[in-house]
Amino acid sequence: MDGSPVKRFIPLLLLCLVFVQAPAVSASVDIGRIGQPPTTLSDVYLRDGTAYISIDEVLGALGLRGTWDPVRHRYSFRTPAGTASIAPGSPYLRLGERFIPLDVPPRFIDGDLRVSEDFVTVRLPALLGSPIYFRNHQPREAPPADADSSLDRLFAFLLHKSKPATGGPALRAVALDPGHGGEDVGAISPRGDMEKTISLDVARRLERLLKMRLGTSVYMSRSGDYTVSAQQRLRIAANPDVDALVLLHAQGAFSPETRGVTLIVRPQEESEAGALVRGEGGSMRLARHLADSLQEKGIAVAGVMRAPLPHLGRGDLPTVLVELGYLTNPDDLARLTTPSGQEALAEALFAGLRSFAEQERKEARP
Ligand SMILES: [Zn+2]
Numbered sequence: 001m002d003g004s005p006v007k008r009f010i011p012l013l014l015l016c017l018v019f020v021q022a023p024a025v026s027a028s029v030d031i032g033r034i035g036q037p038p039t040t041l042s043d044v045y046l047r048d049g050t051a052y053i054s055i056d057e058v059l060g061a062l063g064l065r066g067t068w069d070p071v072r073h074r075y076s077f078r079t080p081a082g083t084a085s086i087a088p089g090s091p092y093l094r095l096g097e098r099f100i101p102l103d104v105p106p107r108f109i110d111g112d113l114r115v116s117e118d119f120v121t122v123r124l125p126a127l128l129g130s131p132i133y134f135r136n137h138q139p140r141e142a143p144p145a146d147a148d149s150s151l152d153r154l155f156a157f158l159l160h161k162s163k164p165a166t167g168g169p170a171l172r173a174v175a176l177d178p179g180h181g182g183e184d185v186g187a188i189s190p191r192g193d194m195e196k197t198i199s200l201d202v203a204r205r206l207e208r209l210l211k212m213r214l215g216t217s218v219y220m221s222r223s224g225d226y227t228v229s230a231q232q233r234l235r236i237a238a239n240p241d242v243d244a245l246v247l248l249h250a251q252g253a254f255s256p257e258t259r260g261v262t263l264i265v266r267p268q269e270e271s272e273a274g275a276l277v278r279g280e281g282g283s284m285r286l287a288r289h290l291a292d293s294l295q296e297k298g299i300a301v302a303g304v305m306r307a308p309l310p311h312l313g314r315g316d317l318p319t320v321l322v323e324l325g326y327l328t329n330p331d332d333l334a335r336l337t338t339p340s341g342q343e344a345l346a347e348a349l350f351a352g353l354r355s356f357a358e359q360e361r362k363e364a365r366p
Pocket residue numbers: 179180186187195248249250
């Protein structure tokens with residue numbers, strides 16, 4: 001056979017390999033324990049918009065290791081909370097006798113069991129009881145540019161309200177962001193109560209009310225005491241069914257007299273076309289519904305205000321940051337730290353979200 005057709009074929013073959021392989025490995029990430037130099041992992045695979053990383057490599061970067069059981073088809077590793085095991089395709093992580101749901105099941109890709117980026121940034125720190133340093137060199141939402149403007153674009157992307165579905169529940173899904181977490185404790189009361197604990201407690205109660213009474217899906221930016229990045233916090237709002245984002249905080253003041261709930265919305269809102277929304281905007285309407293229902297339940301509202309806080313982002317998704325009260329005021333502190341007080345706050349926020357959704361739906365009707 002003449003060698004020339006083969007020679008002509010080889011560059012074509014190489015070209016094909018380049019095209020086939022290039023999209024498979026898409027990014028690299030840095031992972032490590034806080035305070036120790038991180039390890040760069042470069043075999044990060046993108047599938048359906050999710051970054052998958054080898055569980056062996058992730059644990060290795062944290063000084064841990066797991067074992068694959070080829071008979072039971074499970075991967076197990078030890079954590080301070082007990083032995084955890086995961087299986088390819090399974091939407092559950094097993095921890096002792098408990099089954100913890102996973103948003104994204106692990107997958108076998110290219111010969112390795114791989115877990116999602118969210119598993120590494122959300123589940124793993126909760127299991128290990130300590131924050132993990134994590135950096136994706138090529139975050140899926142935004143191209144890297146200078147830090148401020150890329151974060152800004154990320155927010156703009158995340159916080160654009162999707163079209164509400166007609167017919168379904170009034171509130172399809174709510175994103176809840178309990179402030180702070182992990183080493184970031186937030187404000188502290190004179191007797192040592194921490195904002196990070198209060199924000200999570202109230203968020204959990206509100207989550208339960210929304211799920212139980214309205215069947216609303218709830219996306220939480222954290223479900224335990226660990227550090228969450230600004231991107232991870234707002235990522236929950238990227239779910240297409242999210243109708244509102246509520247950020248929960250508590251604050252402190254110099255004077256013990258200062259008290260009440262403060263509701264904060266971003267200064268202006270943009271439509272999807274980038275034009276400023278005329279009138280109040282969904283965030284301000286949501287804030288007013290929340291303020292009304294808090295007051296109806298006898299909880300003082302210090303004010304509803306607009307402030308250019310970076311974590312409120314841009315866009316037109318109804319977004320309200322709720323400062324639940326002052327840790328420096330005895331009455332507020334009692335409400336913020338007792339089960340009955342936290343439940344009263346959650347009930348009021350729930351009622352405000354529900355009346356907001358009902359009102360929006362009425363007005364959306366022709
Ligand atoms: Zn805070």
